[in-house]
Each structure stands twice: as structure tokens, then as C-alpha cells.
Amino acid sequence: MSLDDVVRNVKAKQRLWEKEIEQMRSCKFATICVHGAYTKEEAIRNNQGAVIEPVYTSTSQAFQDSDYLEAALAYKIPSWAYSRIANPTIGYLELMLAMLEAYGTKFKTTACCTSSGMAAIKAAAEPFLTEEKKGKKNIVSMAQVYGGTFQLFSERFAKERGIEVRWVENPGDIDEWKSKIDGDTCFAYGEIPSNPGIALFDIAKVAELAHAQGAPLITDATLSTPALCRPLAHGSDIVVHSVTKSMTWSGRAVGGVLVSKENIVSNILSDEAKQDFAGWVKLWPLRDSRACISPDNASRALDCLRVLPSTMNVLSENSMKVAEFLESHPGVEHVNYPGLASHSQHEIAKRYMRLADTDVNRYGHLLSFEVKGGHDAARKVLDRMRFVFGATDLGRIKSVAVIPAISTHQQQGEEGRKKARIPSNLVRLCVGAEDAEDLVNELKHALG
Ligand SMILES: Cc1ncc(COP(=O)(O)O)c(C=O)c1O
Structure with missing residues (x-):
């Protein structure tokens, strides 16, 4: 079989599944939480009919021949060649979270799971901190963010890399955001609500200010979970979560996720990165630094998400x-x-x-x-x-x-x-x- 035939075959199978997922997307929120992207057909087609998503602990996938191997490694077909980059159990969690964040909208969304919430925040922020314009660029973030995020921005980004961090001390005051976001802003950042100050910000208004300057809004909605707030629907470009928290209320897993919608706003990223930011992060920057979640932890998160x-x-x-x-x-x-x-x-x-x-x-x-x-x-x-x-x-x-x-x-x-x-x-x-x-x-x- 030629490489082109392999791509055609696998893509045809993929399209079937995408249709099934699209059908699931028309269900209510609670139903999506129970089933996610793990359809009955997917269970029978790929998992011997297992009712619950199997936990794939294998580090890698074998291919039937060198054409399949070549197509997979060229990213021409969806695969899970190596679990640092992709894995079926983690894939089911990513698809579920992408569906939940898009709930109630027509957006296409993609998700990339990480080893922790902090890894997700770092993975979401770093692509915007390119070397050009060094010394000129800034991040605008509410000051009342989680302590780990505060340290990441102030120690790693500001002190070590010379990026100016403009803290918004009263996140409810839109004029303060307005006075700080400008043409050199890489991204605006907020939590809804924040830990531990329980502060909030107006997602739609801050997104509008950031977009006017060509910058995306990244929102950490860990404390809300998609059951209570879905920031992408209100204008945010990227949403990040500590999956460790309410999403996995059992307290038995550490994990994180970043979810993005199609064509995010950014005057820094390439068109390819903007088109599918989470997918791009997963295949490129995270391929090299990969802080990946384990399949075990992904399955524990899936179990809690059902309710x-x-x-x-x-x-x-x-x-x-x-x-x-x-x-x-x-x-x-x-x-x-x-x-x-x-x-x-x-x-x-x-x-x-x-x-x-x-x-x-x-x-x-x-x-x-x-x-x-x-x-x-x-x-x-x-x-x-x-x-x-x-x-x-x-x-x-x-x-x-x-x-x-x-x-x-x-x-x-x-x-x-x-x-x-x-x-x-x-x-x-x-x-x-x-x-x-x-x-x-x-x-x-x-x-x-
Ligand atoms: C709002 C928020 N975001 C991110 C994180 C970091 O998540 P993790 O501990 O999974 O790295 C936390 C941790 O408490 C948090 O409360």
C-alpha cells in the first residue's frame, strides 16, 4: 500500500469517528460528561466493546507496515506512535474536555492534556514569549492568581527572561486592564474565580481589549470547571485547568489541560499555530519538553468527570x-x-x-x-x-x-x-x- 493509500484509509476511519463525536456534541452537557468522545462504535471498532475507556499503559503503538509507520511519524495520520506525545486514554480525555469547553457554541475546539495544571499554564504561555522584541514585551495578568502562576510569571518570565509583567490589582476594574494592555502585550491572563482571593474579571470585556491589540486572552477556569463557566464562549482564546482539582474531585490524580478554539488572536504566532493552538502545542513545543499526563491519571479524571x-x-x-x-x-x-x-x-x-x-x-x-x-x-x-x-x-x-x-x-x-x-x-x-x-x-x- 502506498503512503497516500494509508492516509486515505486512516482518514476515512477518522471521519466516521468525527461524525459520531459531532452527534455526541448535540447532546446535553451531562450526557457529554458521561460519554465524551467514547462512542459505542469506537468501543466496538477499536476496544473490543469495552464499556469504559480502557487504560492504555503501553508506551507505544506498533504499525502494520513501514508505510503506516512513516505516515504516523510524519503526522499525516492520527496515531499514538509514542505515549509522550499521544495515547488513546489521554486522547479520550482530551476530546471530552474539548467538547465540554465548546458546549453551547459552534466552535471547533482542541485540547492538550499535561502532567499538571502548572505545566498547562506554562505550555499555554510560552509560545507567546518569543525572543524578538525582547525587553519590550509585556504580559498583563490579574495579580490575584494562584501562587504557582504568580511565581511562574514573576520569577521565570520577569526575572529570568526580562518580560514585563503588568499586574492588574483590581481585576473587576476594566479601566485598569485598559491602561495596561497595549500593542506589546503578548497575552492577557485571568482566573475565574481566582485562588485564594476569589476575585473575578469580565471575560468578554478583557478579551475585547486584548483582541484590539492583537493579543489573546488566556483564562484559568480551574475553580469553575466547564460545568459552571466556559470562557471560550465569552471571548477567551485559550482556557487552562488544573485537572488535579474539582475535575478530579477524588484527589487521585495530578494533571492539567489547555483547550483552544480555532484561529485564536495573536500577532506573534504563525498561522498554523493560531489555527489549532492546542493541537500545535501538543505536536510541536510539547513534543520536545513533554510534560505529559499518565494514562492512569487520565482515566481517573474521566471517571470523576462523568458526574x-x-x-x-x-x-x-x-x-x-x-x-x-x-x-x-x-x-x-x-x-x-x-x-x-x-x-x-x-x-x-x-x-x-x-x-x-x-x-x-x-x-x-x-x-x-x-x-x-x-x-x-x-x-x-x-x-x-x-x-x-x-x-x-x-x-x-x-x-x-x-x-x-x-x-x-x-x-x-x-x-x-x-x-x-x-x-x-x-x-x-x-x-x-x-x-x-x-x-x-x-x-x-x-x-x-
Ligand atoms: C487556579 C489554579 N490554577 C492552577 C493550579 C496548578 O495546578 P497543579 O497543582 O495541577 O499544577 C492550581 C493549583 O492549586 C490552581 O488553584
Whole structure:
């Protein structure tokens, strides 16, 4: 068989599957979470009818002859020649996440899974930081980002590579974004909502400002998950997630993903890279540096994603009850939760955070609160918790709490924490699926 015949054969099979996936895309969000791209036909055609996606732990794929091998290695046919670059189990997860992020739109989206959320953020950001115009370029990001992202931008990009990082200190203020985004901006960056400050930004307005200057908007929607917010539909070009968090609420996997829509905005990237950014990252930059997720972790994420909307609904409902209780408690100075009317960006949250396929606002399960009495009082509250685990983790089915100033945001330093508005008496609480009354009693006890 000639190389051209191989390409024709494999592409014909691929087109069949693409048609099946397109049919799945017309289903409701919850159905896509259960099935993703793993259709009945795909199961029978390629996986001996296995009902659940098999975990392909093999490092590589064998080919029937040298023509197939050549076509695969030339990227002329979809394949999984080597698991650092592609693997069927990881592929099923990527297709599911691409479908979920595109839900409710006509966009074509692609996804690239990575070994962690940080790997996804780095993989999404680095292609824009090319060497030309060095010393002139800037990144515009909200200051209240996850501590790891803050360090990546300020240490690796600013200090080591000389890229100016313009921090937006009040992300709800569109004029501040406007004053910082200009023709030398490589990309704008925000979290919705942010960890641990629970700040939000107006995705559509920031995307518009960035696009006017030829720059893309990258949004980290880890805390929302696609069940509550899908930034691509609002104008973002790329969305990144720590798959480690609410998407894999079991707490049994570390992973990340970047998802992009077709033809993203950028005055830096080539046309090929803009057309399918996530696919391009997967086959080119990540081929060389590859921080790939393991097939085991991908299958664990798939298992949790099947019930993502109902899980996020329960966790959000619990969080709302806990936030209301904390707001009424005399031992608490302030509560940050986007579902509270007192949250300064509640209106933005109402616009962007809604349970898929409903008109119901749901605000996720991360909140933070400032304890009266300063840092020592906050430590006492943490130490008095019984079933709420004290750990630098979030997104779990179990409640987990931490003091960011001495943990997740310790390395950011006093000045960095001030910029990100993280006082030393702030307790971050990620609410689990325990009974809401038990949770309230637990906090009553912890607050003394
Ligand atoms: C909002 C957000 N983005 C990214 C990350 C990094 O994810 P990972 O720990 O999977 O690298 C985290 C981690 O807590 C996070 O909270």
C-alpha cells in the first residue's frame, strides 16, 4: 500500500469517528460528561466493546507496515506512535474536555492534556514569549492568581527572561486592564474565580481589549470547571485547568489541560499555530519538553468527570450555606465567596457562573475568610478543625482548609501577598460534599 493509500484509509476511519463525536456534541452537557468522545462504535471498532475507556499503559503503538509507520511519524495520520506525545486514554480525555469547553457554541475546539495544571499554564504561555522584541514585551495578568502562576510569571518570565509583567490589582476594574494592555502585550491572563482571593474579571470585556491589540486572552477556569463557566464562549482564546482539582474531585490524580478554539488572536504566532493552538502545542513545543499526563491519571479524571455537573451543584450549594454562616459569625471579619451579595464582583459572577443547562447560578466550592484576631487566631481556627483536613489542596469531595500566607502563597513574600490581597489571617476553605449542617457545626467549633 502506498503512503497516500494509508492516509486515505486512516482518514476515512477518522471521519466516521468525527461524525459520531459531532452527534455526541448535540447532546446535553451531562450526557457529554458521561460519554465524551467514547462512542459505542469506537468501543466496538477499536476496544473490543469495552464499556469504559480502557487504560492504555503501553508506551507505544506498533504499525502494520513501514508505510503506516512513516505516515504516523510524519503526522499525516492520527496515531499514538509514542505515549509522550499521544495515547488513546489521554486522547479520550482530551476530546471530552474539548467538547465540554465548546458546549453551547459552534466552535471547533482542541485540547492538550499535561502532567499538571502548572505545566498547562506554562505550555499555554510560552509560545507567546518569543525572543524578538525582547525587553519590550509585556504580559498583563490579574495579580490575584494562584501562587504557582504568580511565581511562574514573576520569577521565570520577569526575572529570568526580562518580560514585563503588568499586574492588574483590581481585576473587576476594566479601566485598569485598559491602561495596561497595549500593542506589546503578548497575552492577557485571568482566573475565574481566582485562588485564594476569589476575585473575578469580565471575560468578554478583557478579551475585547486584548483582541484590539492583537493579543489573546488566556483564562484559568480551574475553580469553575466547564460545568459552571466556559470562557471560550465569552471571548477567551485559550482556557487552562488544573485537572488535579474539582475535575478530579477524588484527589487521585495530578494533571492539567489547555483547550483552544480555532484561529485564536495573536500577532506573534504563525498561522498554523493560531489555527489549532492546542493541537500545535501538543505536536510541536510539547513534543520536545513533554510534560505529559499518565494514562492512569487520565482515566481517573474521566471517571470523576462523568458526574461533574451534579457534583459541582452539591458542592456549590454546600458552599453557599457555609459562606452565609461564616458571614453571620462574629469571629469572622470578612468572607470572600462570589455567591454572596457582599462580594465586590458578585454581578460579574452572576453573569459568568451558571450550572450548565440551567438558569441557576452556582459559584463553586472555594471560599476564603478573614478571622478576627489576626494570624494567630487563624492558626487556632485551622488547628481546631476535626474532619476538615488542613492541607494545601482544593477541589476535593472532602473539605480541605489552609492558611495561604504560610502555605500556598508563602514563597510569594509579604509584598507579593499584599499585591494579591492575601492577609495573614485569611483561611482558604474548599467545601466538600459532607452534610451542610455538619459543616456549619464544624466551623462553629473551629471558630470557638
Ligand atoms: C487556579 C489554579 N490554577 C492552577 C493550579 C496548578 O495546578 P497543579 O497543582 O495541577 O499544577 C492550581 C493549583 O492549586 C490552581 O488553584
